[in-house]
Amino acid sequence: MPHTSEWTVRLHLFEDDEGTTKAHLILDTGTTELTGHGTAHRHPADANVPEIGDELAAGRALNDLARRLLQTAERDIEGLGTPRPHGRKAAGWPT
Numbered sequence: 001m002p003h004t005s006e007w008t009v010r011l012h013l014f015e016d017d018e019g020t021t022k023a024h025l026i027l028d029t030g031t032t033e034l035t036g037h038g039t040a041h042r043h044p045a046d047a048n049v050p051e052i053g054d055e056l057a058a059g060r061a062l063n064d065l066a067r068r069l070l071q072t073a074e075r076d077i078e079g080l081g082t083p084r085p086h087g088r089k090a091a092g093w094p095t
Contacts, residue, residue: 013058
């Protein structure tokens with residue numbers, strides 16, 4: 001059975017005067033929302049290049065969101081009664 005869906009991602013970036021950039025990421029699947037967070041700190045001796053802080057904070061927020069999404073998938077798989085294989089930590093174990 002074919003399946004098509006569209007999920008929306010919103011990314012908000014905030015930088016303060018101290019050189020800290022924070023990213024807040026929201027994934028809206030239409031039935032649930034998951035969030036991810038990331039932070040980047042500029043060393044005082046480094047050049048002030050806001051794009052680099054944005055990239056680092058956004059990348060870390062995406063990693064956080066990916067971890068949360070995989071955990072959600074694992075809980076959903078286990079909710080179907082599929083036992084977790086011994087020693088396997090990643091979601092999507094074989095059928």
